[in-house]
Amino acid sequence: xxxxxxxxxxxxxxxxxxxxxxxxxxxxxxxxxxxxxxxxxxxxxxxxxxxxxxxxxxxxxxxxxxxxxxxxxxxxxxxxxxxxxxxxxxxxxxxxxxxxxxxxxxxxxxxxxxxxxxxxxxxxxxxxxxxxxxxxxxxxxxxxxxxxxxxxxxxxxxxxxxxxxxxxxxxxxxxxxxxxxxxxxxxxxxxxxxxxxxxxxxxxxxxxxxxxxxxxxxxxxxxxxxxxxxxxxxx
Amino acid sequence: xxxxxxxxxxxxxxxxxxxxxxxxxxxxxxxxxxxxxxxxxxxxxxxxxxxxxxxxxxxxxxxxxxxxxxxxxxxxxxxxxxxxxxxxxxxxxxxxxxxxxxxxxxxxxxxxxxxxxxxxxxxxxxxxxxxxxxxxxxxxxxxxxxxxxxxxxxxxxxxxxxxxxxxxxxxxxxxxxxxxxxxxxxxxxxxxxxxxxxxxxxxxxxxxxxxxxxxxxxxxxxxxxxxxxxxxxxx
DNA sequence: CGGCTCCTTGATCAAGGTCAAGACATGTGG
DNA sequence: CCACATGTCTTGACCTTGATCAAGGAGCCG
Numbered sequence: 001x002x003x004x005x006x007x008x009x010x011x012x013x014x015x016x017x018x019x020x021x022x023x024x025x026x027x028x029x030x031x032x033x034x035x036x037x038x039x040x041x042x043x044x045x046x047x048x049x050x051x052x053x054x055x056x057x058x059x060x061x062x063x064x065x066x067x068x069x070x071x072x073x074x075x076x077x078x079x080x081x082x083x084x085x086x087x088x089x090x091x092x093x094x095x096x097x098x099x100x101x102x103x104x105x106x107x108x109x110x111x112x113x114x115x116x117x118x119x120x121x122x123x124x125x126x127x128x129x130x131x132x133x134x135x136x137x138x139x140x141x142x143x144x145x146x147x148x149x150x151x152x153x154x155x156x157x158x159x160x161x162x163x164x165x166x167x168x169x170x171x172x173x174x175x176x177x178x179x180x181x182x183x184x185x186x187x188x189x190x191x192x193x194x195x196x197x198x199x200x201x202x203x204x205x206x207x208x209x210x211x212x213x214x215x216x217x218x219x220x221x222x223x224x225x226x227x228x229x230x231x232x233x234x235x
Numbered sequence: 236x237x238x239x240x241x242x243x244x245x246x247x248x249x250x251x252x253x254x255x256x257x258x259x260x261x262x263x264x265x266x267x268x269x270x271x272x273x274x275x276x277x278x279x280x281x282x283x284x285x286x287x288x289x290x291x292x293x294x295x296x297x298x299x300x301x302x303x304x305x306x307x308x309x310x311x312x313x314x315x316x317x318x319x320x321x322x323x324x325x326x327x328x329x330x331x332x333x334x335x336x337x338x339x340x341x342x343x344x345x346x347x348x349x350x351x352x353x354x355x356x357x358x359x360x361x362x363x364x365x366x367x368x369x370x371x372x373x374x375x376x377x378x379x380x381x382x383x384x385x386x387x388x389x390x391x392x393x394x395x396x397x398x399x400x401x402x403x404x405x406x407x408x409x410x411x412x413x414x415x416x417x418x419x420x421x422x423x424x425x426x427x428x429x430x431x432x433x434x435x436x437x438x439x440x441x442x443x444x445x446x447x448x449x450x451x452x453x454x455x456x457x458x459x460x461x462x463x464x465x466x467x468x469x470x
Numbered sequence: 471c472g473g474c475t476c477c478t479t480g481a482t483c484a485a486g487g488t489c490a491a492g493a494c495a496t497g498t499g500g
Numbered sequence: 501c502c503a504c505a506t507g508t509c510t511t512g513a514c515c516t517t518g519a520t521c522a523a524g525g526a527g528c529c530g
Contacts (some may be wrong), residue, residue, distance in 0.1 A: 006272065070413075071382060071383070071385075071386050073386045073387075073389070073390035073391075074386075074390060074391060075390065077390055079385065079389055079390065080388040081382050081385065091378075093371075093375040093378065095377075095392065096368070096371050096372065097371065097372040097375040097376065099238055099375070099379075102379045102382065103382070104320070111242060114449040125368075126364050126368075129361050129364070129367070132364070132367055132368075132371070133331070133360075133361075134373055136328075136331050136332065136370065136374065137331065137332040139374045139375060139378060140328040140329075140334070140374060142329075142378060143328065143374060143377060143378045143381060144334075144337045145307060146378060146381035146382055146385060147260065147316050147337065147338070147381055148306070150314065150316065150381060150384055150385060150388060150430070151306050151308045151309075151314045152308075153385060153388040153389055153430065154308070154314055154388055154430030154431075155308035155310065155312055156308075156309060156315065157307060157517070158518065160516095161332075166483090171478090172472080174505080183506095185478065186476065186477090187476075187478090188476080195385070195388065195389030195390070196389075196518075196519085197518070197519055197520075198476095198477085199264070199477095199478080199479085199518090199519080199520085200518060200519075202476090202477065202478060202479085203479085203518090206479095209365060218526095218527080219476090219477095231514085242473090305508085312497075354498090362518090382525090389507060392485070393485080393486065394485095421509090422508075422509065423507065423508080424512090425526090429485085430485070431486075432487055432488075433508090433509085434483090434486090434487080434488080434509095434510080435486060437509065437511085438511085441510080441511095453494095453495080454508090454509095
């Protein structure tokens with residue numbers, strides 16, 4: 001684990017997360033340009049990368065660590081919309097549509113991010129149609145995810161949405177060596193994904209535990225019967 | 236009102252909805268190509284243009300009429316995600332990301348749509364960076380709308396969401412000569428925008444009416460005090 | 471060790487969903 | 501043009517879900 005790397009030595013073309021990123025099929029020249037323009041930075045757990053409403057000067061590529069992306073609701077309550085992992089590009093939509101950030105990005109564990117200036121990124125998007133197509137596709141996929149979640153929020157009860165969220169977390173973060181979902185979230189954070197109260201999350205988690213579908217170890221969650229959870233969410 | 240126009244005579248470059256559409260800044264050559272490829276069709280109120288999950292062979296440009304775009308929830312209940320009006324392009328995300336339709340499109344009044352084959356559209360998107368940028372921006376805006384609505388669904392009560400929906404409808408459809416919102420929706424359809432039960436919509440509508448904020452005339456709604464509604468949803 | 475933060479549980483309560491019944495409106499075919 | 505059937509609206513009664521409040525316990529860090 002690199003704790004606070006001398007980031008400027010990271011060569012984009014040889015980056016370990018390149019294959020997972022939107023930058024996977026650039027030309028050597030384009031990589032060199034990225035490398036020349038990017039600035040890498042370390043963020044401590046809990047640190048905020050940028051805030052909803054802020055003007056941004058570029059996009060970020062996650063090199064290491066995990067981020068949560070959330071909006072603040074009318075009563076100041078956070079609503080987690082999605083997560084970002086190594087290889088993910090964040091804030092590019094704000095740059096493309098010249099708007100201010102529509103979410104807050106915060107590190108949920110120590111992270112390293114590369115910042116790419118808006119101009120560099122926009123030039124790339126304009127000149128490489130494969131790249132811009134890829135961006136459109138990411139956006140479309142995300143729009144579809146959001147719309148599906150709207151239906152769930154409007155039509156499914158908390159218990160089901162929690163089951164869905166557990167499977168989503170499993171899918172997003174995978175498992176650690178002991179089989180636990182490889183992320184640490186507070187109950188409150190889980191509640192702010194599901195769209196419910198912290199206490200409801202706790203109650204339904206312990207119900208799932210009682211029924212043997214999951215195992216809990218403080219903040220760590222292991223899914224014992226993914227099929228049973230799948231069955232719950234299929235009606 | 237053209238009822239069943241001889242659509243093939245509609246010249247894209249001279250189209251009355253051109254200025255409102257994503258096609259507003261094409262070259263004459265590009266317009267000619269569109270005109271050569273497009274096929275125009277009339278849809279009766281209630282008719283379905285395409286269904287969620289279907290493979291599509293092109294995009295549609297709304298020439299006349301109003302559409303609702305919805306997903307079907309787990310219990311078969313419809314959830315209206317958005318509307319489309321003259322000038323709007325629909326289904327283009329499915330075409331761009333080569334997926335099947337993520338929503339059902341249905342005419343809520345008699346409509347005329349132009350169908351543009353996938354290839355024509357994709358070529359245009361690839362060759363005209365301004366056009367593809369515009370598409371990205373539409374998508375980003377919509378994604379942001381959806382994400383905002385997720386927060387509202389998760390954190391705001393039905394009464395407030397109904398007030399928001401009324402203002403949204405006003406903004407989307409404008410008013411007719413008598414000052415009523417220029418669209419006819421059943422209470423059930425309104426409920427499926429708000430994400431609630433039909434009866435709840437009816438109850439809160441009559442409460443708003445009792446308080447003098449709105450006026451009802453069968454399915455038509457007039458907003459008497461937009462400021463009061465704004466006040467409700469603010470803070 | 472003391473002060474955090476976070477977790478957990480129980481009790482209570484309100485929002486809003488569901489059910490049922492009747493009124494009203496709309497459209498269709500005879 | 502009427503009569504019937506169907507769809508939509510409305511209201512009331514009831515009940516469930518899940519939010520809120522309160523209090524105690526566990527774990528963690530300086």
